[in-house]
Amino acid sequence: MLTFIAKRMIQSVLVMIAVGLITFALLRFVGDPISNMVGQDTSTAEREELKEALGLNDPFVIQFANFAKNAVKGEFGLSYTLRVPVSQLLSERIPATLELSILSALLALFIGMPMGIYTAIHKDSWLTKLFLSSSLVGVSLPTFLIGILLILLFGVMFRWLPTFGRGEVVDLGWWSTGLLTWSGIKSLILPTITLAIFQLTLIMRLVRAEMLEVLRTDYIKFGRARGLSMKSIHYRHALKNTLIPVITITGLQLGSIIAFALITESVFQWPGMGLLFIQAIGNADVPIMAAYLVLIAFIFVAINLLVDILYVVLDPRLRTTVGD
């Protein structure tokens, strides 16, 4: 088990180094960092001096080593346009994005799973048909459209909920949260729902498909032949077997919720990383883009590692093959 985790860790580090290389190439070769920093009237000699001082004349390997060292510490240099350290910008934005995406992931999971289980067990009830047909809407409507419709309905027509921003936030050390004020919570509702709807329908359909598959297996039939109660068959024997494939997809989805919250963030002007990233693209602010890339890659790799470990914990068949 420990060697298995160690192996996966090594793989994760390799992936991060690869991502680092790509990001470094982006920083180094997209545009000239010197001309991004200095004015037009700087002389060539001064430029050379600056280049030397910044270590841009060093060999590639040393430059990359320095970049990697700084990246591990979370330093990605100054933003070209805002003239502030990128790390500072990101740490201001991370809480907003994480709060939004984790809340919507939880929402999707805790509503989607029971819906999936219900629709699998009660295959022919009218509620199942309602869930399934309405889930089609969730899958097919693009996120921005759902966001705009929600704004129109609850923000503009009924005027119940705010349509942009985070509302009042409370600072807890380096973390700023919107969950402790009434306006913060109200501001969270619409973006959370918008971000969750697609995931929710996806999880529901996935759980349903897997569960139907499991309910057809021999061990479920054998369980019924032994007289086990329906409750035990559905929730003890079937559900556990259903969860194994569901975990993979849900894990990856959590990654993409965090990474691609940017559409929702721009619809609701949510001050998160996604919004920062979109603005950075507009301004060709390469350090921010690089930092964002590395951070998202890190989140994906970390979630994947977690999913792999969870797999082994859940499935005894994997435990013996990876055990030693």
Add this chain to the structure above:
Amino acid sequence: MSLLEIKNLTVKFPSRKGDFTAVNDVSLSVEPGEILGIVGESGAGKSTVGNAIISLLDPPGYVSGGSVWLKGERIDDLDENLKSAIRGKRIGMIFQDPLTSLNPLETVGAQLIETITLHLDIDEKAARARAIDLLNQVGIENSEERVDQFPHQFSGGMRQRVVIALALCSDPEVVIADEPTTALDVSIQAQILGLLRKLCEDRNVGMIMVTHDMGVIAEITDRVAVMYNGKLVEIGKTDKVLYNPTHDYTKSLISAVPRPDKKSHRFPLVTYIEDVKERPEDLKLSDMWLGKTRDYEEFDGPMLQVENLKQDFVVKHAIFKRNHKYFTALKGVSFDIKQGEVFGIVGESGSGKSTIARCVTGIYEPSGGTVSICGTDLNKLEDKSRQNYYRRQTQMVFQDPFSSLNGRMRVENIIAEPIIFHKQATNKTEVKKIVDELLETVGLGSNAAQKFPHEFSGGQRQRISIARALATRPRFLICDEPTSALDVSIQAQVLNLLKDLQEELGLTMMFISHDLPVIRQMCDRVAVMQSGEILEIAETEALFNTPQHSYTQSLLGLMPKFRTVS
């Protein structure tokens, strides 16, 4: 009053074309301590009877008539709660596939304890003791320790024992066993059957044994019911039904079982089945493309020479090659197959039979040793076109007729592919003509060409496989368990076809099977394999009459003792 009684049971499956009657007016009864066999071919409705007794019919099937009585008490019209109180508690069930019958995520003990505490009013600790005791009774050693293991840590035979223990959790009065040994090797089958027989006698349990295997019926049942097309055609004492059958279907079914005791020229066919089609008598292979002299170079010596063949599989990858862990499937195997000979390889699952076939055809690259076809080692041959020349002479028929044909190709294209690849025909009309001839040869008729594989039954698909193998006009045909997925009547047809083709085309054949009677009927010489080694090679008759190796002797001893009426 019988222990279990079924009266006029009728089960229907609604479909778009109207109701399909799977079980038609069947009446049976089982006494305590008795084993009643239900035998029949696939689709006869035998498993449906078993499922209907405990109301576990697969939807949309339903009981449309008749009744089920347990000790004089009607049980088929109870409500669902009362029914599930009978399931497991008073009627236990054993299913076919031990590999899928247990929940893979829970320990064997957890599954046993759950079932025990459900049916008996005892606490967890007492249930655990009972679970260990049950495992002991079904012959699992170290049960104290093994009770905490997961199903995947048990072998197939051991898992079936666990399944039996689960069925016995609450001392049921009736046990329904649905093909309990079909997925197991013959030596394990004998153990499981012995165990079931003993349990019936010790506990005075009534058992219904559903199977397609006449050998199993002969081995352990007291009475037998023969089903055909959902109807009960004959029921009586096992000895009487097997050795003195009265119904035509029973007679032909029994005569189609390959005889273990003597070699006969052809397999008798189940004439009762309407759909039997033999190859037309007037079909002369010598007039056809298939029968024309083949353009192969003549050579002396054996068709196939296998010398010290080794095959390892990596079971665990490591970063460095020397740290890989290997499973040795073949530990240095040597044998020759003469031209025109039918060479049998027999052994239990995991003995390496199929691995040999795959090494010979080049699907696997051997880890060591040589394989020479027509005196040439193909793995050392550089010239691609010469390699193809030899590969063309060697063709293979696989075990599973459902996965060995591409479901998205028409039969015509499936058979034409090797013809085109090996440039056996010059133009499209010629290819078409050859395909039609081949389909005619295997007894399907040329109008099969435009259909897709799913439109055919298992036996017909296997005929398509044979036609595809013949499409390169091979000299050497490898058959890997070609009939083990088929019913006995269909098996007889396919084996007869293979025999005819072998004789008329002078094919050399390697015939792999776990079924000793089939081997006896098909082969000239036989190799007996166990865990990657050949233990004995002998002429078929010599092997069956005077086996030399102790393993061969025990295999022959385990062969179901069922002699057909002569």
